[in-house]
Amino acid sequence: MLNTLSLKEAERKVFRTTFLDGLWDIFIGCFFLQFAFAPLLSSRLGDFWSSAVFLPIWAFLFILIWVIKKSVVMPRLGSVKFGAARRAQLSKFTFLMLGINIIALIIGFFFAMRSNVSLGLIYSATMGFMVLLLSSIAAHYLECVRFFMYGCLFFLSLMVGEWLFIQYKIPHHGFPVTFGISALIIILTGIILFFRMLRNYPLPEIDGNLQDKSHVR
Amino acid sequence: MSVKKGNSIEIHPLADIDQIIHAPARLMILTYLFVVENADFIFLMRMTKLTWGNLSTHLSKLESAGYVTIEKTFKGKKPLTIISLTETGRNALRNYKSNLMQVLDELPD
Numbered sequence: 001m002l003n004t005l006s007l008k009e010a011e012r013k014v015f016r017t018t019f020l021d022g023l024w025d026i027f028i029g030c031f032f033l034q035f036a037f038a039p040l041l042s043s044r045l046g047d048f049w050s051s052a053v054f055l056p057i058w059a060f061l062f063i064l065i066w067v068i069k070k071s072v073v074m075p076r077l078g079s080v081k082f083g084a085a086r087r088a089q090l091s092k093f094t095f096l097m098l099g100i101n102i103i104a105l106i107i108g109f110f111f112a113m114r115s116n117v118s119l120g121l122i123y124s125a126t127m128g129f130m131v132l133l134l135s136s137i138a139a140h141y142l143e144c145v146r147f148f149m150y151g152c153l154f155f156l157s158l159m160v161g162e163w164l165f166i167q168y169k170i171p172h173h174g175f176p177v178t179f180g181i182s183a184l185i186i187i188l189t190g191i192i193l194f195f196r197m198l199r200n201y202p203l204p205e206i207d208g209n210l211q212d213k214s215h216v217r
Numbered sequence: 218m219s220v221k222k223g224n225s226i227e228i229h230p231l232a233d234i235d236q237i238i239h240a241p242a243r244l245m246i247l248t249y250l251f252v253v254e255n256a257d258f259i260f261l262m263r264m265t266k267l268t269w270g271n272l273s274t275h276l277s278k279l280e281s282a283g284y285v286t287i288e289k290t291f292k293g294k295k296p297l298t299i300i301s302l303t304e305t306g307r308n309a310l311r312n313y314k315s316n317l318m319q320v321l322d323e324l325p326d
Contacts, residue, residue, distance in 0.1 A: 011252035014264065075295075078260025080253050204259055204269060 012143060014080060019144045021073045022193025023065045028150055029187030030061055035157070036179035039172030076201040093141035097134060104130040120173065124162050128155035146189070153182040231320055237282045238313045242267055243275050247302065247310050250285060255301035276300060284309055 019025075034054045041050035082090075107130070111123045135151020138144070157178040164174030238244055245265045250256065256264075262272050279285045284306030288299045302310075 007248060007252055010248045014249060014253055014256075017260075017263075075259070077263055078257045080256040080260045083253050201263065204262060 011083065011086065015082065015086060016143060017077060017080075019142065019146070020077065020193070021069070021197045022190035023068060023073070025146065025150075025190030025193060026187055027061060027065055027190075028147075029183045029185075029190055030057075032150075032154070032157070032179050032183035032186055036176045036183055039175050042172075073197070075203055076197070089141060093137070096137055096141075100130065100134055100137070104134075120165070121162050124158040124173070128158040131155065150186055153185065157182045233316050234320075235309055235313045235316075237278060237284070238309060240275070242271065243279060244313075246272070246275055246279065247284065247306060250300065250302040251307065251310055255299050258298040258300065261300060279306070282306075282309075 034051070038050045038054070041053065044050075045053060104127070107126055111126075131154045132151040135147050135154070139146075139148035139151070157175070161170075161174035161178040164170040164177065168174075170177065238247060242265065245267075246261060249261060249264050258272065258276075261267075261276075262269060265272065267275070276285060276287060280287050282305075284303060286301050286303055288301075290297050290299065
């Protein structure tokens with residue numbers, strides 16, 4: 001019973017339910033897929049449009065996840081409004097992520113201005129490090145270790161891709177292969193988590209147990 | 218306050234322990250409500266692993282004691298029950314914890 005009095009642990013347990021359904025994992029996996037497909041489109045659409053073409057897909061995916069959360073997840077898991085301390089922590093997290101993204105954008109712009117093939121590995125290493133930093137912060141603040149693993153996968157996809165390109169001259173820096181495999185791993189993780197959630201949390205029987213009050217003191 | 222009399226221990230704070238909170242299920246409910254602003258019925262059911270009927274009964278007891286507020290609304294066509302801890306409930310849980318800790322701390326090893 002004293003374990004129940006650990007308020008900190010109770011709060012963490014409540015917060016961890018946010019990522020129980022695997023939907024954000026599927027979203028992140030799709031983000032990885034963009035890095036697998038964009039290089040394939042760049043010869044036809046150019047560097048900008050080969051990435052920009054995915055924006056409507058992102059919007060669609062975001063709406064789809066929101067709809068699934070509302071119509072499938074919430075009736076099974078319920079909803080909760082977190083306490084003030086957690087909301088303050090999430091705000092801090094959002095600003096931190098925004099700051100690092102802006103820095104990453106500036107670095108990316110700097111590299112774009114000095115477009116040079118020999119910079120490929122340095123560029124990949126820098127971007128990989130930035131994503132690893134973002135994922136570490138996300139894993140810490142959102143208390144979800146998987147996000148750190150995804151950051152590692154991103155870093156590895158970039159580095160292994162560059163290595164494949166240097167060693168075997170695999171086209172598009174090997175990104176379609178490395179990011180494709182990483183995306184598959186992450187999307188599969190998300191799908192497994194989602195179906196596990198569906199199995200473990202069926203729709204509650206509202207009237208079925210109303211008479212079950214035998215051990216209420 | 219516990220007073221040692223020879224080998225026997227007289228534990229007064231036990232009498233002060235809030236019997237409404239002392240039931241494990243209600244203690245669980247209050248603990249979860251303590252750390253959030255509010256939660257709906259299904260969420261509490263999932264967290265506490267209580268059945269619909271049990272949770273409903275325990276919540277009614279807590280509501281009668283003034284420890285929680287239960288707001289019944291509709292979200293579209295579906296009923297939605299939002300539960301939150303009152304200030305009285307928050308203070309009661311704090312007192313319960315300190316009373317229980319006091320009793321347990323003063324028990325001999």
